[in-house]
Amino acid sequence: MASSSHLITPGSGGGGQGHGDEQDQQAPSPEEAGAGEQLVMPEDGYQWKKYGQKFIKNIQKIRSYFRCRDKRCGAKKKVEWHPGDPSLRIVYDGAHQHGSPSSTGGQGEGNGEGVGNRYELSAQYFGGAPAQ
DNA sequence: GCGATTTGACCCCCC
DNA sequence: AGGGGGGTCAAATCG
Numbered sequence: 431m432a433s434s435s436h437l438i439t440p441g442s443g444g445g446g447q448g449h450g451d452e453q454d455q456q457a458p459s460p461e462e463a464g465a466g467e468q469l470v471m472p473e474d475g476y477q478w479k480k481y482g483q484k485f486i487k488n489i490q491k492i493r494s495y496f497r498c499r500d501k502r503c504g505a506k507k508k509v510e511w512h513p514g515d516p517s518l519r520i521v522y523d524g525a526h527q528h529g530s531p532s533s534t535g536g537q538g539e540g541n542g543e544g545v546g547n548r549y550e551l552s553a554q555y556f557g558g559a560p561a562q
Numbered sequence: 563g564c565g566a567t568t569t570g571a572c573c574c575c576c577c
Numbered sequence: 578a579g580g581g582g583g584g585t586c587a588a589a590t591c592g
Contacts, residue, residue: 479566479567480567481567481585482568482584482585483568483569484583486583493583493584495585497585554568
Protein backbone atom coordinates (compact mmCIF):
# COMPACT_ATOMS: atom_id res chain seq x y z
CA MET A 431 0.00 0.00 0.00
CA ALA A 432 1.90 2.86 -1.14
CA SER A 433 -0.43 5.12 -2.99
CA SER A 434 -3.80 5.27 -1.31
CA SER A 435 -5.28 4.01 1.89
CA HIS A 436 -8.62 2.46 1.10
CA LEU A 437 -8.35 -0.08 -1.65
CA ILE A 438 -9.68 -3.58 -1.39
CA THR A 439 -8.33 -6.62 -3.15
CA PRO A 440 -10.92 -9.01 -4.50
CA GLY A 441 -8.52 -11.84 -3.86
CA SER A 442 -9.44 -12.14 -0.19
CA GLY A 443 -12.51 -14.27 -0.21
CA GLY A 444 -13.61 -16.95 2.19
CA GLY A 445 -11.04 -19.13 3.89
CA GLY A 446 -9.64 -20.35 0.59
CA GLN A 447 -6.47 -18.44 1.30
CA GLY A 448 -4.65 -16.43 -1.27
CA HIS A 449 -3.56 -18.15 -4.39
CA GLY A 450 -0.71 -16.63 -6.29
CA ASP A 451 -2.15 -13.53 -7.84
CA GLU A 452 -0.64 -10.13 -7.63
CA GLN A 453 -1.61 -7.07 -9.53
CA ASP A 454 0.57 -4.09 -9.90
CA GLN A 455 -1.29 -0.95 -9.19
CA GLN A 456 0.82 1.95 -10.25
CA ALA A 457 -1.82 4.59 -10.57
CA PRO A 458 -0.50 8.13 -10.17
CA SER A 459 -3.19 9.12 -7.70
CA PRO A 460 -6.69 8.66 -9.04
CA GLU A 461 -8.54 8.90 -5.80
CA GLU A 462 -10.81 11.34 -4.05
CA ALA A 463 -13.75 10.38 -6.19
CA GLY A 464 -16.81 12.36 -5.39
CA ALA A 465 -18.97 9.52 -4.17
CA GLY A 466 -22.51 10.61 -3.75
CA GLU A 467 -24.09 7.62 -2.08
CA GLN A 468 -21.86 6.36 0.68
CA LEU A 469 -23.03 3.93 3.24
CA VAL A 470 -22.46 4.96 6.80
CA MET A 471 -22.34 2.78 9.81
CA PRO A 472 -25.08 3.41 12.34
CA GLU A 473 -23.28 4.71 15.42
CA ASP A 474 -24.64 3.06 18.54
CA GLY A 475 -22.76 5.37 20.86
CA TYR A 476 -19.72 3.16 21.40
CA GLN A 477 -16.35 3.37 19.73
CA TRP A 478 -15.40 0.37 17.65
CA LYS A 479 -12.08 -0.61 16.22
CA LYS A 480 -12.10 -2.50 12.96
CA TYR A 481 -9.91 -5.58 13.17
CA GLY A 482 -10.80 -7.39 10.01
CA GLN A 483 -12.84 -7.50 6.84
CA LYS A 484 -13.61 -10.49 4.64
CA PHE A 485 -15.87 -11.48 1.83
CA ILE A 486 -18.09 -14.38 2.80
CA LYS A 487 -18.55 -16.44 -0.31
CA ASN A 488 -21.17 -18.54 1.42
CA ILE A 489 -23.64 -15.70 1.21
CA GLN A 490 -21.68 -13.59 -1.22
CA LYS A 491 -21.54 -10.71 1.19
CA ILE A 492 -18.85 -8.57 2.75
CA ARG A 493 -18.43 -8.84 6.49
CA SER A 494 -16.56 -6.34 8.65
CA TYR A 495 -15.42 -7.14 12.18
CA PHE A 496 -15.42 -4.48 14.88
CA ARG A 497 -14.38 -4.72 18.52
CA CYS A 498 -15.13 -2.43 21.44
CA ARG A 499 -12.32 0.01 22.25
CA ASP A 500 -12.34 -1.16 25.88
CA LYS A 501 -10.33 -4.29 26.59
CA ARG A 502 -12.51 -5.13 29.56
CA CYS A 503 -15.45 -5.05 27.25
CA GLY A 504 -15.93 -8.23 25.34
CA ALA A 505 -18.45 -6.66 23.03
CA LYS A 506 -17.99 -7.31 19.35
CA LYS A 507 -19.84 -6.06 16.33
CA LYS A 508 -20.09 -7.50 12.83
CA VAL A 509 -21.33 -5.61 9.83
CA GLU A 510 -22.53 -7.46 6.78
CA TRP A 511 -23.67 -5.93 3.48
CA HIS A 512 -23.97 -6.99 -0.13
CA PRO A 513 -21.81 -5.37 -2.73
CA GLY A 514 -23.86 -2.74 -4.48
CA ASP A 515 -26.67 -2.77 -1.97
CA PRO A 516 -27.36 -0.11 0.64
CA SER A 517 -28.74 -2.59 3.14
CA LEU A 518 -26.49 -3.22 6.11
CA ARG A 519 -26.86 -6.05 8.56
CA ILE A 520 -25.39 -5.33 11.98
CA VAL A 521 -24.76 -8.23 14.31
CA TYR A 522 -23.74 -7.67 17.93
CA ASP A 523 -21.79 -10.21 19.95
CA GLY A 524 -21.36 -10.04 23.70
CA ALA A 525 -22.23 -7.09 25.92
CA HIS A 526 -20.45 -3.99 27.18
CA GLN A 527 -19.12 -4.07 30.73
CA HIS A 528 -18.42 -0.42 31.15
CA GLY A 529 -21.12 2.10 31.83
CA SER A 530 -23.19 3.61 29.11
CA PRO A 531 -21.64 5.60 26.33
CA SER A 532 -21.40 9.34 26.59
CA SER A 533 -23.83 9.73 23.80
CA THR A 534 -22.89 9.77 20.19
CA GLY A 535 -19.27 9.07 19.67
CA GLY A 536 -18.65 7.62 23.08
CA GLN A 537 -16.08 10.34 23.63
CA GLY A 538 -17.40 13.41 21.99
CA GLU A 539 -19.98 13.70 24.73
CA GLY A 540 -21.27 17.27 24.43
CA ASN A 541 -21.88 16.38 20.88
CA GLY A 542 -25.57 15.68 20.72
CA GLU A 543 -25.44 14.74 17.12
CA GLY A 544 -24.01 15.58 13.79
CA VAL A 545 -21.22 13.46 12.40
CA GLY A 546 -21.36 10.36 14.50
CA ASN A 547 -20.93 7.91 11.66
CA ARG A 548 -17.66 7.57 9.87
CA TYR A 549 -17.21 4.15 8.32
CA GLU A 550 -17.88 4.33 4.62
CA LEU A 551 -18.48 0.71 3.86
CA SER A 552 -19.49 0.84 0.24
CA ALA A 553 -16.53 3.02 -0.55
CA GLN A 554 -14.31 0.33 0.84
CA TYR A 555 -15.04 -2.30 -1.72
CA PHE A 556 -16.05 -0.56 -4.89
CA GLY A 557 -14.48 2.77 -4.34
CA GLY A 558 -17.96 4.16 -4.04
CA ALA A 559 -19.05 2.96 -7.44
CA PRO A 560 -21.68 0.20 -7.22
CA ALA A 561 -21.32 -2.10 -10.17
CA GLN A 562 -24.56 -3.99 -9.94
C1' DG B 563 3.79 9.57 19.71
C1' DC B 564 -0.47 7.62 19.57
C1' DG B 565 -4.51 5.81 17.55
C1' DA B 566 -6.83 4.24 13.93
C1' DT B 567 -7.15 1.66 9.75
C1' DT B 568 -5.85 -1.81 6.26
C1' DT B 569 -4.17 -6.33 4.45
C1' DG B 570 -2.21 -10.88 4.53
C1' DA B 571 -1.58 -14.97 6.84
C1' DC B 572 -2.57 -18.14 10.46
C1' DC B 573 -5.51 -20.42 13.79
C1' DC B 574 -9.43 -22.41 15.43
C1' DC B 575 -13.96 -24.25 15.20
C1' DC B 576 -17.53 -26.71 13.06
C1' DC B 577 -19.25 -30.15 9.95
C1' DA C 578 -10.01 -37.22 12.05
C1' DG C 579 -9.71 -34.01 8.46
C1' DG C 580 -10.93 -30.09 5.70
C1' DG C 581 -13.10 -25.80 4.67
C1' DG C 582 -14.33 -21.64 5.95
C1' DG C 583 -14.70 -18.14 9.13
C1' DG C 584 -12.49 -15.58 12.62
C1' DT C 585 -8.57 -13.35 14.77
C1' DC C 586 -3.91 -11.29 15.17
C1' DA C 587 -0.15 -8.76 13.80
C1' DA C 588 2.60 -5.46 11.05
C1' DA C 589 2.65 -1.28 8.42
C1' DT C 590 0.96 3.20 7.26
C1' DC C 591 -1.61 7.47 7.55
C1' DG C 592 -3.71 11.26 10.13
